[in-house]
Structure formats: C-alpha cells, structure tokens
Amino acid sequence: MxxxxxxxxxxxxxxxxxxxxxxxxxxxxxxxxxxxxxxxxxxxxxxxxxxxxxxxxxxxxxxxxxxxxxxxxxxxxPEMPDQTSGASLLLPLTSKDKDSRSKEENHKLLNGNSGDLTDRRQRTQVNGKNLEDGNTGHLDTAMNGV
The missing domain is CATH 1.20.5 (Single alpha-helices involved in coiled-coils or other helix-helix interfaces)
Incomplete structure (x- = not known):
C-alpha cells in the first residue's frame, strides 16, 4: 500500500x-x-x-x-476659376524652364515690371499699393520700372 x-x-x-x-x-x-x-x-x-x-x-x-x-x-x-490650372501656368514646369530666365528677368516679373518702355507710366502709390484714383491724403508717386 x-x-x-x-x-x-x-x-x-x-x-x-x-x-x-x-x-x-x-x-x-x-x-x-x-x-x-x-x-x-x-x-x-x-x-x-x-x-x-x-x-x-x-x-x-x-x-x-x-x-x-x-x-x-x-x-x-464671377465664378471662381479652377485653382490648379491657373497656378500651374504661373510656375515653371521644369528646372530648365526656371533656369532659362535670368535673375533680372525673374526680378522684373516678380515686381510687375515688364521692362517695356511703354509701361513706364506714373502711378499713384499709398503704403506700397498702386491706386487708380488719387483721392487719398498721403500720396507718393513712383515710376514703374525705375
């Protein structure tokens, strides 16, 4: 047991x-x-x-x-345009397109100066903004492209 x-x-x-x-x-x-x-x-x-x-x-x-x-x-x-199509036209498609412009050309394009002598008209400016009519108190006149 x-x-x-x-x-x-x-x-x-x-x-x-x-x-x-x-x-x-x-x-x-x-x-x-x-x-x-x-x-x-x-x-x-x-x-x-x-x-x-x-x-x-x-x-x-x-x-x-x-x-x-x-x-x-x-x-x-008016109706808002397609935002993608407009923006793509303003930007270079390739680096070759971007590099084909000189720095001076890019500067003129960015500043709104086409370099065209006929576009050198006097414009009224207030605080850096172009105005069509001169009904403001403090005005500075500037030549576009100068």
Missing part, C-alpha cells in the same frame, strides 16, 4: 503542477483580453472623435460655401 500511496502523491503533485501552469496561462490570457478590450474602447473613442470632427468640418465647409454664395450675389463676382 505504501507504493500505491507514493504513486498517488506523485500523480497528485503532477496534476497540481499542471493546474498551476493552466492558471498562469488563464491569467496571461485574461491580461491580453483586458489589453485588447482597452484598445477596442480607445478605437471606438477615436472613431467617435473622428466622426465628430468630420461633421464639424463638413458644417464649416457648408457655412463657408453659403457665405461665398452670398458674397458673390452681393458683389456679383
């Missing part, structure tokens, strides 16, 4: 060790589950925040479009 008791104790110890290992695995799996549940909650919060932000931005865009329509009606402005 002593031999059977010893075998029984050994099997019991083996089973207890397996139970302890399984309990550790369960604890680890519960920790992983908790972490994943927290990530799901954060993901849902992020989704909610993004949807709210999209709705807010959509509303702002709608408001801006309405204001633009109202301003166009008041000022009878």
């Amino acid at each position: 002593g031999k059977q008791l010893k075998e029984y104790e050994e099997k019991t110890n083996e089973l207890l060790a397996k139970v302890n290992d399984l309990e550790k695995k369960v604890d680890e799996l519960q920790d992983e589950l908790r972490i994943k549940q927290e990530k799901v909650v954060k993901g849902k919060e992020l989704t909610k925040n993004l949807v709210e932000k999209i709705e807010r931005l959509t509303s702002e865009i709608s408001d801006d479009q309405q204001l633009l329509r109202e301003n166009k009606k008041e000022k009878k402005l």
Whole structure:
C-alpha cells in the first residue's frame, strides 16, 4: 500500500503542477483580453472623435460655401476659376524652364515690371499699393520700372 500511496502523491503533485501552469496561462490570457478590450474602447473613442470632427468640418465647409454664395450675389463676382490650372501656368514646369530666365528677368516679373518702355507710366502709390484714383491724403508717386 505504501507504493500505491507514493504513486498517488506523485500523480497528485503532477496534476497540481499542471493546474498551476493552466492558471498562469488563464491569467496571461485574461491580461491580453483586458489589453485588447482597452484598445477596442480607445478605437471606438477615436472613431467617435473622428466622426465628430468630420461633421464639424463638413458644417464649416457648408457655412463657408453659403457665405461665398452670398458674397458673390452681393458683389456679383464671377465664378471662381479652377485653382490648379491657373497656378500651374504661373510656375515653371521644369528646372530648365526656371533656369532659362535670368535673375533680372525673374526680378522684373516678380515686381510687375515688364521692362517695356511703354509701361513706364506714373502711378499713384499709398503704403506700397498702386491706386487708380488719387483721392487719398498721403500720396507718393513712383515710376514703374525705375
């Protein structure tokens, strides 16, 4: 009987060790589950925040479009041109195009001076802005291109 008791104790110890290992695995799996549940909650919060932000931005865009329509009606402005096509015509397409102009030509283009002698007319300026009529108090006259 002593031999059977010893075998029984050994099997019991083996089973207890397996139970302890399984309990550790369960604890680890519960920790992983908790972490994943927290990530799901954060993901849902992020989704909610993004949807709210999209709705807010959509509303702002709608408001801006309405204001633009109202301003166009008041000022009878023409429709806005496609912004991509106009800008692309102003920029050089390649570095070769850019480099083909001299620094002086680029400077003249940037400053509105065409270099054409017929364009050297006197213009009225106030605070660096050209005016068509001279109905202001402080005027500075400047020759374009000089």
